[in-house]
Amino acid sequence: MNDPHAKEGMSLIVKTVTRWLKGFLLLYGAYIVLYGHLTPGGGFAGGVIVACAFILVFLACGAGIGHRTLGRLAASELDSAGALIFTAVGALGIALGGVFFRNFIRTPPEAHFRLLSSGVIPVCNIAIGLKVGTSLFMVLAILSAVHVAVKGGRRRMVRRREDKS
Amino acid sequence: MDNLTPMFVVIPLAAGFVIPMVSRRLRAASDVFGVLVMSALAVMAAAGARRGGVYAVGDWVSPQGIPLGIEMRLDGLAALLLIAVNAIGLAAVVFSVDYMRRYTSKLRYYSLFMFMVAGMNGVVLSGDFFNLFVFMEIAAIASYALVGFGCGHEELEASFKYLVLGSVASAFILIGVAIVYNMTGTLNMAHVATRLAGQPLGRPMVLALALFLCGFGLKAALVPFHAWLPDAHPSAPAPVSAMLSGVVIKALGIYVMARLLFNVFGAGAAALAVLRGMGALSMVAGVMLAIGQWDMKRLFAYHSISQIGYVALALGLGTPLGIAGGLFHMLNHSIFKSLLFLTAGAVEYATGTRDLKRLGGLRARMPVTAGTSFVASMSIAGIPPFNGFWSKLIIVLACVQAGRHGLALAAVAVSLLTLASFLKVQRYAFFEAAKGGTEHVREAPPLMALAMVLLALLCAGTSLLALTGIASPALIDRAAQALQAGVFGLP
Numbered sequence: 001m002n003d004p005h006a007k008e009g010m011s012l013i014v015k016t017v018t019r020w021l022k023g024f025l026l027l028y029g030a031y032i033v034l035y036g037h038l039t040p041g042g043g044f045a046g047g048v049i050v051a052c053a054f055i056l057v058f059l060a061c062g063a064g065i066g067h068r069t070l071g072r073l074a075a076s077e078l079d080s081a082g083a084l085i086f087t088a089v090g091a092l093g094i095a096l097g098g099v100f101f102r103n104f105i106r107t108p109p110e111a112h113f114r115l116l117s118s119g120v121i122p123v124c125n126i127a128i129g130l131k132v133g134t135s136l137f138m139v140l141a142i143l144s145a146v147h148v149a150v151k152g153g154r155r156r157m158v159r160r161r162e163d164k165s
Numbered sequence: 166m167d168n169l170t171p172m173f174v175v176i177p178l179a180a181g182f183v184i185p186m187v188s189r190r191l192r193a194a195s196d197v198f199g200v201l202v203m204s205a206l207a208v209m210a211a212a213g214a215r216r217g218g219v220y221a222v223g224d225w226v227s228p229q230g231i232p233l234g235i236e237m238r239l240d241g242l243a244a245l246l247l248i249a250v251n252a253i254g255l256a257a258v259v260f261s262v263d264y265m266r267r268y269t270s271k272l273r274y275y276s277l278f279m280f281m282v283a284g285m286n287g288v289v290l291s292g293d294f295f296n297l298f299v300f301m302e303i304a305a306i307a308s309y310a311l312v313g314f315g316c317g318h319e320e321l322e323a324s325f326k327y328l329v330l331g332s333v334a335s336a337f338i339l340i341g342v343a344i345v346y347n348m349t350g351t352l353n354m355a356h357v358a359t360r361l362a363g364q365p366l367g368r369p370m371v372l373a374l375a376l377f378l379c380g381f382g383l384k385a386a387l388v389p390f391h392a393w394l395p396d397a398h399p400s401a402p403a404p405v406s407a408m409l410s411g412v413v414i415k416a417l418g419i420y421v422m423a424r425l426l427f428n429v430f431g432a433g434a435a436a437l438a439v440l441r442g443m444g445a446l447s448m449v450a451g452v453m454l455a456i457g458q459w460d461m462k463r464l465f466a467y468h469s470i471s472q473i474g475y476v477a478l479a480l481g482l483g484t485p486l487g488i489a490g491g492l493f494h495m496l497n498h499s500i501f502k503s504l505l506f507l508t509a510g511a512v513e514y515a516t517g518t519r520d521l522k523r524l525g526g527l528r529a530r531m532p533v534t535a536g537t538s539f540v541a542s543m544s545i546a547g548i549p550p551f552n553g554f555w556s557k558l559i560i561v562l563a564c565v566q567a568g569r570h571g572l573a574l575a576a577v578a579v580s581l582l583t584l585a586s587f588l589k590v591q592r593y594a595f596f597e598a599a600k601g602g603t604e605h606v607r608e609a610p611p612l613m614a615l616a617m618v619l620l621a622l623l624c625a626g627t628s629l630l631a632l633t634g635i636a637s638p639a640l641i642d643r644a645a646q647a648l649q650a651g652v653f654g655l656p
Contacts, residue, residue, distance in 0.1 A: 073189075080182040087179045090171070099224040100171040154318040 008062025018060040025053035033129035037118040043128025050133035055140050063144060072141055075134040082131030089120050089127065169213055170220040170237050173247060173286040174300075176202060176209075181279035188272045196262045199275040203255040206282070210251040214244050214640065219292065219355075232353040236292030241643025245492065246289040246412075246420050248640075249499045252623070253411045254282050257404035260507050260616035263609070264403060264514060268314060274402075277314075281307040281408065285416040294342045294352045301338070301417050305331050305384070308413055311405045312397045323393075323400035330383060330393040337380035344373040358429045366430065377425055378439060385418020387477055388447040391470045395454070398469065399462035399519075403510020406462060410469040411503030415495055419473065423480050423491075427648040432483055441481030445572055448474030452579050456586040461509045461519040461594065464586060465502065468545060471579060472498045478576070479560045480648075482567045489645045490559030493638055497552040497627055501544035504620035508538035511609035511617065512594060521590065526599025530606045533614045535595045537621040542591055544624045546584035551624050555631035555638075 009015060033046030058066030093102035103119035111117040149158040180202040188195035217240050221227075225234035239247075258278065265271050284304025291297040309331060313324030346352055348369050349360045361370065383390035394414070398406050426432050426440065451471025458464035476498065479491030511534045512527065513519045528535040544551035547558075557580055564573035608614065630638035 077186060080186045083182045084179060084186075087175060087182075091175065093223070094168050094171075097224070098168075099221070100168065100175070101223040103223070148321060155321045156318065157316040157321070 005062055005064030005068075008064055010060050014060045018056055022053045022057055025056065026050060029053060029129070029133065033125055034115070034122065036125040036129075037121045038113060038115070043125040044132050046125070047129040047132025048136060050129065051136035051140075054133075054137045058137075058140060058144070063141070067141070070134070070137060072138065075138050075141070078130055079134040079138065082127045082129070082134065085127035086124060086131070089123050093120075167216060167218055167220065167239070169209060169216065170218070170239050170290060171222065172209060173206065173213075173251075173290060174283050176206060177279040177283035177286065181276045181283065184275045184279065185272050188275075195272045195275045199258045199278070200255075200262065202279065203251065203258040203282070206251040206286075207255040210244070210247040213239060213247055214643075216244070217241070231351070232293075232356055235296055236353055236355075237290045238292040238354075239290060241645075241647040242420070242424065242492075243289045243647075245496060245640060245644040246416055247286060249496055250282065250285045250289065250412045250416055253408060253499055253503045253620075254278075256503065256507070256616045256620050257407050257411075259619070260407070260510070260613050261402075261404045262612045264510055264613055267514070268402060274311070274314060277307045277311050278405070278408075280304070281311065281413070285412060288416055289420060292354055294345060294354065294357070297421065298335070298338060298342055301384070301421075302335060304413065304417060305335065308401075308405070308409060312401045312409070314402055314405065315400070319396075320400045323396035327393045327397040330390075334380040334383035334390075337376045337383070341373040341376035341380065344369050344376070348373070354424075354429050358431070361429070362431065366433065370430070374425075374430055374436060378422065378436070378443075381418050381422045381425075382443060383418075385414050385422065385473055385477070386447075386470050387418075387443040387473065388450050388470065389443070391447065391451070394470060395463055395466045398466040398506075399460060403462075403506055403513065406466075406510070407503035407506040410466065410506055411499040414469065414473060415476075415499060419476055419480070419495060422477075423648060426480075427488075427651070431651065437481050437483045439481075440477050441572075444474045444477030444479070444481050445575060446474070447471060448478060448579050449575060450474075452582045452586070456582060456589075458586075459521045461512065461521060461524075461590060462506065464521075464590065465505050465509060468583065468586070469498075469502055471583065472502065472545065475557065475560055475576065475579075478572060479563060482563055482569070484563055484567050485645065485649055486559060486566055487563035488648050489638070489641055490556055490563045492644050492648075493559060493630070493641045494553075494556035496641070497544065497556045497624075500620055500623045500627060501541045501551075501553060504537060504541040504617060504624065505545065507613070507617050507620065508534050508541065511613055512538075514609055514613070515606050521593040523600065524594045525597040526595075527606065528595040530599075531608045533608055533617060537617040538595065539591060540621040540624050542587035546587050547580045548584070550628055552627040552631075555628055559631075 029046045029049035032041035032049055033043055036042030036046060054070050057069050090101045093104055094100050096104040105119045107117045107119055146157055146159055148155050180198065184195050184198055187198065220237040222235040222237065227233050265274055268274065281304050284300045284307060287300030288297055288304060291300055309324055309328045312327050313320045345357060349357050351357055386394040398410050401409060422440065426436055430436065447470050451467050451474055455464050455467030455471060458467060476491045476495045479487045479494060509519055512524065515531060516524060518524065540551065544553040547553045561573050561576050564576060630640055633639040
């Protein structure tokens, strides 16, 4: 247990609870994303819950372990990937159906209300979930790493010391 | 349906996400990619100049003619704005290749730049209120970040001011959208227009219209709402200033105002009078504030307020000649004002200052910058044969034709004051003898010079449009027809 980040963050109780909770939070977020076309929720709501899991780790265990769970670079790549998947779904509508964002996955009527239904909507939901989950986490990570300092009456952007990524 | 239409939004949006992914591994990729994407968009905009039509995204069936899905509209006015946005964007991106070396994170810069372009193209093409709002926010948020890109004291303060005032404007617009939705039950512009046609606007719709005029007036920096512009535009990196003053205030401000007033709410006399009044006020106040400035970019920024005033004044006349003049001036202003900001950027790049009192003798040291800056200054001051002269001439003629001789006189007087303040710029920066300490000054790098020469040629080139007919220059005529056609969706 000679982890340099072990002393960061909140108390042992909070960290332990976080360790138990984060899996459930991720699972619930994934459920909201994947069932977005059937039940209330969807890509955005589920993405926010996914981001909450990472943000909880970030707050409870400190930025060091928080970034080990989801690095800023990885988050940035996933964020871009989410947006690109969404755009690709739209562009495939042109390629396969002739119109931007045309539904190109046809599901039979008897599949209604099953998990695999609603054409391209679940794919869009997953893309949005990926994008929202990672970018909300990045908002917190960047806000915690960079701040504006006033020095001699002038404002400057300053990076915090512990930010190494 | 014409699949060109959604591409104006999709390509820059996708590029904005691809650039940070690719260029982390390949440093030069962001430059090449940025220039390629903007070139493609500029070519597409030129190809779209003669096209038109409504594009239903997703091709959803509309029961009983009630539009369900997202609609994009490409008509003459949208095509004109697309050409302006993407041509200026191309020049700005070419300029950025060398200029942005001075800043730390080029890939973030290109990414934000692409989002700004995507947002503006989206605003111009959007056929419904809510997408208009969303695209406007994309463009606005990207430009807040770009204004603060230098991360220095002035940049952060200007960016924060712009953010706060821009958010107030967005809130006004969103409330306006909510009222329109509540009163008509639809967000599709053409559908709203048909619901509103043939009856006087009720009080709620008048409130919505007033909110739109305030909100988009703030985005266009018309005078009672102009406070953010003289800080925000000079603080941004030069190519971004060129985009902000050249096209952002038009695509997010003037364009939407014109679209809503003429095509949706059916140009009422009172609304036109408000637009005309704000325009005349901006025209006069902008130039008065500009003439005393010594910071080159700040001076140009105040002139943006003044020139936007011309456009609003001409559109507010509501006559065919006024509309043509206003749109022509909008196109011309986007070209010469972005050129002016690029030359100011080149001067700052070479000398490290944009204080006119400390500059001097640059005509011999930076011939390309001096030459292009001269062309742009003469264009904005309305000296023939450059484009500014023709559009100002049409605006003055339109004022006289509409019987508003006072406004015509004001337009001429403001033009003279503009000339005076640009002679000041030319004299102090370029013609006066060097004040020492300029021995190391060299001409801007070739790509920056190329972007400036390109825009200078456009300044001379667009004046040829006037030769195709003073009352309806080519390219402008289709845009003017789109506005004069009255409310959307009606024959």
